[in-house]
Amino acid sequence: xxxxxxxxxxxxxxxxxxxLSLAQYVNGVIEEVKxxxxxxxxxxxxxxxxxxxxxxxxxxxxxxxxxxILERLVEPERQIMFRVPWVDDNGDIQVNRGYRIQFxxxxxxxxxxxxxHPSVNASIVKFLGFxxxxxxxxxxxxxxxxxxxxxxxxxxxxxxxxxRFCQSFMAELQQHIGPDVDVPAGDIGVGGREIGYLFGxxxxxxxxxxxxxxxxxxxxxxxxxxxxxxxxxxxxxxxxEMLKEHNHDLRCKKVVISGSGNVAIYAAEKVQxxxxxxIAMSDSNGYIVDEEGIDVELVKQIKEVERKRIKEYxxxxxxxxxxxxxxxxxxxxxxxxxxxATQNDISLEEAKLLVENNVIAIGEGANMPxxxxxxxxxxxxxxxxxxxxxxxxGGVATSALEMAQNSMRLSWTFEEVDAKLKEIMIxxxxxxxEAAKEYGSxxxxxxxxxxxxxxxxxxxxxxxxxx
Ligand code: GLU
Numbered sequence: 001x002x003x004x005x006x007x008x009x010x011x012x013x014x015x016x017x018x019x020l021s022l023a024q025y026v027n028g029v030i031e032e033v034k035x036x037x038x039x040x041x042x043x044x045x046x047x048x049x050x051x052x053x054x055x056x057x058x059x060x061x062x063x064x065x066x067x068x069i070l071e072r073l074v075e076p077e078r079q080i081m082f083r084v085p086w087v088d089d090n091g092d093i094q095v096n097r098g099y100r101i102q103f104x105x106x107x108x109x110x111x112x113x114x115x116x117h118p119s120v121n122a123s124i125v126k127f128l129g130f131x132x133x134x135x136x137x138x139x140x141x142x143x144x145x146x147x148x149x150x151x152x153x154x155x156x157x158x159x160x161x162x163x164r165f166c167q168s169f170m171a172e173l174q175q176h177i178g179p180d181v182d183v184p185a186g187d188i189g190v191g192g193r194e195i196g197y198l199f200g201x202x203x204x205x206x207x208x209x210x211x212x213x214x215x216x217x218x219x220x221x222x223x224x225x226x227x228x229x230x231x232x233x234x235x236x237x238x239x240x241e242m243l244k245e246h247n248h249d250l251r252c253k254k255v256v257i258s259g260s261g262n263v264a265i266y267a268a269e270k271v272q273x274x275x276x277x278x279i280a281m282s283d284s285n286g287y288i289v290d291e292e293g294i295d296v297e298l299v300k301q302i303k304e305v306e307r308k309r310i311k312e313y314x315x316x317x318x319x320x321x322x323x324x325x326x327x328x329x330x331x332x333x334x335x336x337x338x339x340x341a342t343q344n345d346i347s348l349e350e351a352k353l354l355v356e357n358n359v360i361a362i363g364e365g366a367n368m369p370x371x372x373x374x375x376x377x378x379x380x381x382x383x384x385x386x387x388x389x390x391x392x393x394g395g396v397a398t399s400a401l402e403m404a405q406n407s408m409r410l411s412w413t414f415e416e417v418d419a420k421l422k423e424i425m426i427x428x429x430x431x432x433x434e435a436a437k438e439y440g441s442x443x444x445x446x447x448x449x450x451x452x453x454x455x456x457x458x459x460x461x462x463x464x465x466x467x
Pocket of ligand 1: 005111112113114124135183184185187188215367394395396397399
């Protein structure tokens with residue numbers, strides 16, 4: 001009996017000591033990242049969130065520690081930063097900064113969007129590139145992680161100015177990308193129009209019609225059906241699957257969506273198709289409330305066709321209201337919250353409001369829309385949380401389907417692509433669920449997605465040696 005107790009105590013002590021030293025090791029890697037990437041707050045946040053969730057994996061697989069997989073994973077394979085000079089409509093010279101971070105190519109060519117927004121800096125591009133590694137891995141398709149962009153502000157620019165900027169941006173970027181090297185796409189501020197100008201310039205400079213070099217292209221020059229809808233639709237397929245797992249469904253649920261860009265619009269369209277009611281959407285100035293359910297066609301007309309602000313909606317739709325301010329939208333009572341705008345949209349304060357209002361689920365359509373404190377608070381309060389890496393992977397997954405069609409020189413129907421997207425999203429949900437269960441965090445899809453995404457990349461890195 002005493003021997004038994006002694007054994008139990010000593011194995012408990014051994015276990016606790018091992019866990020402590022694992023936590024110390026992981027904290028050490030995080031501290032090193034902070035030292036090497038001074039001031040890159042968003043990047044620190046993304047690294048901390050992922051690395052901390054990997055402790056149980058390292059416990060089971062010490063070989064990842066021996067091979068320094070974490071230390072290699074947090075260091076981008078290549079970072080490119082360049083000048084983007086262009087001439088505005090007044091004939092004045094403007095200078096912006098361009099970025100492309102080729103983060104990890106263990107499982108395929110670098111893949112990830114370009115963001116054009118005044119807030120873009122090295123930290124933003126690094127955090128997005130880092131997230132992309134795990135997201136792309138989760139799709140089950142052969143794509144590595146990368147991201148890029150510029151601090152160029154497309155707001156208020158003429159079509160010609162956008163074109164000249166894109167041409168200058170591509171004049172530099174073209175030498176670093178290619179269909180088997182690095183395949184950019186859209187993100188905030190980069191949609192079909194920008195991809196068109198970027199593709200035209202790549203083709204001219206390289207004298208090569210390599211359609212697989214960019215995704216999100218127009219349908220008449222190599223684009224894929226359903227790519228425009230994919231991120232928003234994919235988010236809803238994931239959330240639907242998660243709700244079903246916990247005996248809920250979308251019917252008659254009140255939904256609040258932040259943002260009114262590509263992800264938000266198609267998430268709203270799909271969630272309403274499945275029986276929910278979207279009562280609010282926003283942009284960076286304010287939000288609209290329409291208790292009857294948002295008219296998505298009207299939002300498309302205002303945002304996609306006219307490129308105007310969301311407050312236009314309240315002017316044109318009876319019974320709809322507009323409120324100034326970005327974050328007030330999270331004080332509205334809803335069952336499901338879909339942050340589809342940008343990073344750190346929901347901090348602890350907004351998370352508390354959502355919990356107070358009995359939110360059931362949160363689906364992250366944007367990249368890293370919840371702060372780490374918000375994520376922890378939501379999970380502690382049993383909110384179902386669909387993490388961005390998993391839940392918004394439908395966009396990049398469909399980009400990989402676009403690449404596949406480009407390689408075959410043929411195109412699939414909308415129904416075929418949409419069916420594949422749905423299957424991919426269900427697979428991602430199941431992979432996140434299984435990984436969470438296997439590593440002792442059942443029902444925590446944040447941890448599950450990180451682990452499932454990590455394992456594939458880590459194993460590929462192990463196989464390929466120290467490069
Ligand atoms: N920008 C999107 C994302 O965050 C899509 C990237 C792509 O299609 O390559 O995943």
